[in-house]
Amino acid sequence: MTRCIEVGMMIPSRDYCPDEVQLMLYNAAIWNGHRIHFDLPYATETEGYPGLVLAGPMLGDWLHQVVEEWLGEDGMITNISYSNRGASYLGDRLQAGGTITAFDTETGNVTIDVYIKNDAAQIVAPGVIKARWYPTGDSTR
Amino acid sequence: MSAILTSDLLSNIGRQGLPKRELVTRRDIRKYAIATDNRQQKYLDGDIAPPMFHVALFWDVVELKKLTPDGVSIDSLLPRFPLERAMAGGLDISYYRPIKPGDWLTASRILTDIYEKLGRSGPLIFYEIMMDIRDDEGNLVIQEKTTRILR
Numbered sequence: 001m002t003r004c005i006e007v008g009m010m011i012p013s014r015d016y017c018p019d020e021v022q023l024m025l026y027n028a029a030i031w032n033g034h035r036i037h038f039d040l041p042y043a044t045e046t047e048g049y050p051g052l053v054l055a056g057p058m059l060g061d062w063l064h065q066v067v068e069e070w071l072g073e074d075g076m077i078t079n080i081s082y083s084n085r086g087a088s089y090l091g092d093r094l095q096a097g098g099t100i101t102a103f104d105t106e107t108g109n110v111t112i113d114v115y116i117k118n119d120a121a122q123i124v125a126p127g128v129i130k131a132r133w134y135p136t137g138d139s140t141r
Numbered sequence: 142m143s144a145i146l147t148s149d150l151l152s153n154i155g156r157q158g159l160p161k162r163e164l165v166t167r168r169d170i171r172k173y174a175i176a177t178d179n180r181q182q183k184y185l186d187g188d189i190a191p192p193m194f195h196v197a198l199f200w201d202v203v204e205l206k207k208l209t210p211d212g213v214s215i216d217s218l219l220p221r222f223p224l225e226r227a228m229a230g231g232l233d234i235s236y237y238r239p240i241k242p243g244d245w246l247t248a249s250r251i252l253t254d255i256y257e258k259l260g261r262s263g264p265l266i267f268y269e270i271m272m273d274i275r276d277d278e279g280n281l282v283i284q285e286k287t288t289r290i291l292r
Binding site for chain 2: 022
């Protein structure tokens with residue numbers, strides 16, 4: 001697939017609205033028994049959170065997803081650096097997206113500033129992803 | 142001289158955990174891909190593992206009685222810090238080759254750094270853990286640096 005990559009270009013964003021079932025399945029899949037993710041009275045009354053807390057690494061996964069959906073079969077992620085800056089809660093609608101900040105046409109190395117932001121436009125998980133772009137399935141370069 | 146980090150605490154830098162060797166299965170990949178709401182068929186079918194699948198593969202599996210009342214497993218790599226409230230953490234992950242069903246992978250962790258900074262509301266403790274994930278031939282598959290902040 002031929003396409004144009006330019007610095008400053010935004011990649012397509014994606015909204016995530018996880019529910020109780022997804023949050024339970026995610027924590028089960030990684031074997032995380034932390035009560036703040038499934039025990040509402042514990043999360044709110046004991047820990048003082050406004051609701052069930054979304055698992056931080058799940059947001060990290062979404063940063064990868066939004067870049068991979070844009071890359072398709074034309075590249076792979078080689079590095080990510082991100083942080084969980086603030087908590088997100090069940091019921092939040094979160095948007096994952098990013099902007100290309102560097103692209104080397106020789107090597108195919110592309111750098112994308114990525115983010116997860118909530119409805120209040122607060123960035124709760126900023127990061128930088130580095131990927132190698134090899135269009136038309138040429139993974140040898 | 143550090144205000145809250147004693148030389149005893151700092152002597153934990155370099156501490157290594159026991160390596161963990163795990164088998165990658167198609168079923169575990171599928172569960173992970175579905176639970177993260179991934180939309181790519183190769184991951185949903187479990188043909189190949191999505192990035193961050195290693196989080197699921199190497200999360201501590203401990204007996205119920207070893208979990209704290211809030212359901213957390215205590216990381217034996219860490220010393221008891223004088224600050225205990227966890228703040229934001231960061232990850233830096235490098236991917237060297239894809240993970241597939243049937244792969245046996247071994248994760249080795251080392252506590253690489255402990256340091257202190259003065260935050261707006263008082264001292265902060267930072268620590269860093271480096272995890273290398275290698276295949277049975279010894280090739281590096283993933284390298285992950287975790288940074289956690291305590292206040």
